Amino acid sequence: MRIPVRFELNGHAVEVEVAPDRTLLDLLRDTMGETGTKEGCREGECGACTVVVDGRAVNSCLFPAPEIDGTRVLTIEGLSCDHGRLSRVQQAFLDASGTQCGFCTPGMVMTAVAFLAENPAPMDTEIREALTGNLCRCTGYVQIVEAIQLAARRSRDPQA
Amino acid sequence: MTAEAPRESDGHRRFVTTVVEVEGREETKVVELPVSEPEPWGEDARLTVVGRPIPRVDAAEKVTGRARYTADIVRPRMLHAAIVRATIPAGTISEIDVTGAMAAPGVVDAITLEDIPRIRIDGNTLFDRTVKYVGQPVAAVCAETWQAALAAAEIVRVTIERAAHVATFADAIAADAPLVRRSGNVSRSSPSIMERGNVERGLSEADVIVRGAYRTPPALHTAMEPHGAVAEWEGVGDRLTLWESTQGVFRVRDEVATGLGLSRSRVRVIKEHMGGGFGAKNSAGAHTFIAAILARRTGRAVRCVVDRYGEQVDTGHRPESRIHLTLGARRDGTLTAIVADSQVTMGVGGWEASPTAIMHELYGCENVKTTDVYAWVHSQAMDSFRAPGHVEGAFALERGMDTLARALSIDPLRLRLSNVPGRDQEKGRPYSSDRLRECLVEGARRFGWPGWEAPAGLQDSEMRAGDAVGDGMVREVVAGGGIVEAGGGRRLRGIGMAAQVWGAGGGPPAYATIKLNSDGTADVLSGTQDLGTGTRTVLAQIAAESLGSRFEDVRVVLGDTERTPYAGNSWGSMTIASVGPAVRMAGEEVRRRLCEAAAEMLECRPGDLSARGSVISTRDGTRHLTFADVTGKLGNVMIMGHGSRGPNRRDVGLVTAGAQFAEVEVDAETGQVRVIRIVAVHDAGRIINPLLAQSQLEGGIIQGLGLALFEERIIDRATGVPLNPGMHDYKVPTSKDVPMIDATCLPVTDPQANHIGARGLAEPPIIPTAPAIANAVANATGAAVDELPLTPRRVLHAIRSTYA
Numbered sequence: 027m028r029i030p031v032r033f034e035l036n037g038h039a040v041e042v043e044v045a046p047d048r049t050l051l052d053l054l055r056d057t058m059g060e061t062g063t064k065e066g067c068r069e070g071e072c073g074a075c076t077v078v079v080d081g082r083a084v085n086s087c088l089f090p091a092p093e094i095d096g097t098r099v100l101t102i103e104g105l106s107c108d109h110g111r112l113s114r115v116q117q118a119f120l121d122a123s124g125t126q127c128g129f130c131t132p133g134m135v136m137t138a139v140a141f142l143a144e145n146p147a148p149m150d151t152e153i154r155e156a157l158t159g160n161l162c163r164c165t166g167y168v169q170i171v172e173a174i175q176l177a178a179r180r181s182r183d184p185q186a
Numbered sequence: 187m188t189a190e191a192p193r194e195s196d197g198h199r200r201f202v203t204t205v206v207e208v209e210g211r212e213e214t215k216v217v218e219l220p221v222s223e224p225e226p227w228g229e230d231a232r233l234t235v236v237g238r239p240i241p242r243v244d245a246a247e248k249v250t251g252r253a254r255y256t257a258d259i260v261r262p263r264m265l266h267a268a269i270v271r272a273t274i275p276a277g278t279i280s281e282i283d284v285t286g287a288m289a290a291p292g293v294v295d296a297i298t299l300e301d302i303p304r305i306r307i308d309g310n311t312l313f314d315r316t317v318k319y320v321g322q323p324v325a326a327v328c329a330e331t332w333q334a335a336l337a338a339a340e341i342v343r344v345t346i347e348r349a350a351h352v353a354t355f356a357d358a359i360a361a362d363a364p365l366v367r368r369s370g371n372v373s374r375s376s377p378s379i380m381e382r383g384n385v386e387r388g389l390s391e392a393d394v395i396v397r398g399a400y401r402t403p404p405a406l407h408t409a410m411e412p413h414g415a416v417a418e419w420e421g422v423g424d425r426l427t428l429w430e431s432t433q434g435v436f437r438v439r440d441e442v443a444t445g446l447g448l449s450r451s452r453v454r455v456i457k458e459h460m461g462g463g464f465g466a467k468n469s470a471g472a473h474t475f476i477a478a479i480l481a482r483r484t485g486r487a488v489r490c491v492v493d494r495y496g497e498q499v500d501t502g503h504r505p506e507s508r509i510h511l512t513l514g515a516r517r518d519g520t521l522t523a524i525v526a527d528s529q530v531t532m533g534v535g536g537w538e539a540s541p542t543a544i545m546h547e548l549y550g551c552e553n554v555k556t557t558d559v560y561a562w563v564h565s566q567a568m569d570s571f572r573a574p575g576h577v578e579g580a581f582a583l584e585r586g587m588d589t590l591a592r593a594l595s596i597d598p599l600r601l602r603l604s605n606v607p608g609r610d611q612e613k614g615r616p617y618s619s620d621r622l623r624e625c626l627v628e629g630a631r632r633f634g635w636p637g638w639e640a641p642a643g644l645q646d647s648e649m650r651a652g653d654a655v656g657d658g659m660v661r662e663v664v665a666g667g668g669i670v671e672a673g674g675g676r677r678l679r680g681i682g683m684a685a686q687v688w689g690a691g692g693g694p695p696a697y698a699t700i701k702l703n704s705d706g707t708a709d710v711l712s713g714t715q716d717l718g719t720g721t722r723t724v725l726a727q728i729a730a731e732s733l734g735s736r737f738e739d740v741r742v743v744l745g746d747t748e749r750t751p752y753a754g755n756s757w758g759s760m761t762i763a764s765v766g767p768a769v770r771m772a773g774e775e776v777r778r779r780l781c782e783a784a785a786e787m788l789e790c791r792p793g794d795l796s797a798r799g800s801v802i803s804t805r806d807g808t809r810h811l812t813f814a815d816v817t818g819k820l821g822n823v824m825i826m827g828h829g830s831r832g833p834n835r836r837d838v839g840l841v842t843a844g845a846q847f848a849e850v851e852v853d854a855e856t857g858q859v860r861v862i863r864i865v866a867v868h869d870a871g872r873i874i875n876p877l878l879a880q881s882q883l884e885g886g887i888i889q890g891l892g893l894a895l896f897e898e899r900i901i902d903r904a905t906g907v908p909l910n911p912g913m914h915d916y917k918v919p920t921s922k923d924v925p926m927i928d929a930t931c932l933p934v935t936d937p938q939a940n941h942i943g944a945r946g947l948a949e950p951p952i953i954p955t956a957p958a959i960a961n962a963v964a965n966a967t968g969a970a971v972d973e974l975p976l977t978p979r980r981v982l983h984a985i986r987s988t989y990a
Contacts, residue, residue, distance in 0.1 A: 061258035062251020066410045067494040071913035102251035116249040123877045127718025128248030129410040129461025157921035164718050166884025167921040
């Protein structure tokens, strides 16, 4: 059985058919060929597959693909389509060394994007709370928190 | 620097054997002595690219999701493989029925033992009929999609005649225990004894003797990216290309070639990006051979990525250790004897990473005797995990040193300072860099260790802060034991410290080639790997420095056995100290030849020219040519330079040393431990990139914190089944567990180690973290916390048994 879904992916309308047992992660990686979203555990624990659905950061590995119908989805690929220029959060992750092996990075960045939209001037403790669903095994999270803080500062003062 | 011939008998030979230390074990290598190597960059070398905090070169790929990991590799008509695993720990397979799986939608092929050559992994045979652990691969299927392969693997019917198993060290060595290996349940080398001096004499000279029993847990690497490989054969199946998430492309190539009976040059292994390794990705695994074999059978590319369950039950672990330690010392704290007996629970395979090796190295002592026994049990094999052995041994030794300090009523820091060895005691030679004392003193100063100079200018705002220290509680810290109470008694504060030593000097063989492109940019080629550590960036800095070019004009190409020259595994914290000198040597050659070309164009002598920022200038500064000017005029002349790593000097020992200090808060009612802050000071020689060094320090500390407080793979003794084989129940630290971290490296260089002055930094920071935290918990509670991880249950138990 295939279920037709229509949704918006990174600003573009998409119409596809999905099997009912597929997840949003499967849809993005296999059907759409967008491999920027990573699969680290397939059990909703590591957060590497985080994407933003209607403004909310979700684990795409737990999100049933048919449920995506009618939503707006933002993935890591949707952040920097402006002639290769990095978005603010991406640039901050680069500048503050918020990435090491990089496997958790797309999920971290998407969590940060959704979080900063809600809370543009966060405390460090709030950032740490927001990141608890995104595991990283290389960094000590310190530079990731600094990266998100840097992005927040730059949104208030682009020279920061 | 002149490379020393490793053996006198080698005389003036060019191809000599030398010994390289790798993760605490010594490997003999043949090395071609470089004709000449550059003079070392000394303390006063004026370097403009090396030493700068440059963001990593591949960060843009990583933050955009464009960096491709193994699971992102897509080949035309590619199939997906899934592994069928044993669900009981011991027995004999009587039947594997794949007919149901083969009939499932999308399934293309299935393989069992009968379908493959005999392939040995960790001393065991792939798809063996004899089952030795839960999670052991017994078959594999491949299908048009990953989901179809996973579903098909579920319906392969495996019949196993169950046999008795052993899950613990005690069970393994019991009389009449079922055998894990035919040769017995302890390794052939057990007991492995190392002795220096005479410990009986040392103990008789001691004024105080302390004894302790310590335990470190089985820990799982839990890299964010699971193991994986994509295999594709060319032509009529005689050339194999493998994209593999690995710490060693050449090692994987050699193992796959051996396993499949191919000549080595018929296998090409490529590693572009990988999502962490931590020691678990040093070799070809079941997934590698499964992908290669299924690809050959089907004539199509096959991707085999291990799922998270497989990752946690079958890709290696840090083995559980139990160590009995006896320390003898004079009244003034001088160590007179160290006696340690360890028991290591290996699983079904792995190598013997001694947990007591550190007892011979960290502190000065004439009389040291250690005995290691390694047992096989029915669980997944041991594999290297960030400073294998030393992490386990440091916990025992450093807890023991604190117990000794308490017995002697000496400050724990002073006890350590009075036992700094000052030399490589095992080999009777000085260290190339002897700075453990400096690390201890600088760490104490930054931390504000009681009785030490107040931290000059260290404000809370300077700490790499998470939560603020000021929580309204009175904070008292005393060293040397005793209960420290804060804020009314229930929450106890304590401080502790621990030190570290680790061989991280690197060594040969390692090669690099640099080619200058016609636009004046340079490509660095080397067969090493970047696991996420920053190798690409750091090598680009070394290349730019030696070329005299701009950093952004250098591109680094790594990890391809067909197209890059040999470099060894990225293990033992040895990548930069091994490959860095080769890159520098190649860069110097390119610069020399470029200057020769420029001299002809400028009608001057090459010696009158210098290169900086991709511009060649005459000494008087009047005339300039850019690199692109020169290469533009050279047409298709290609300037290339080659570099190789010479042998290490034999008259100095190469170690990275460091010290860490921890402050914790313990809830005396719940046993909950919160780490408030960690101060770390390490000496790794020259730091090529302080930003990336910071990442390594913080990452190592947080893995050490995980080992101290949360991480433990649990196997049910009765059934042999792993109880926490996922990221939900196997707890790695999250962002909320991170304390304030003030981590730094001494601003030094080590010109005796190699001509770039750098040693390794990947493993050292994890070594002292857990003992420093445990010592702080002991300081807070007065309880002997000698078993990791310090879960609330263990901490409460330790408190109750101390005050019962």
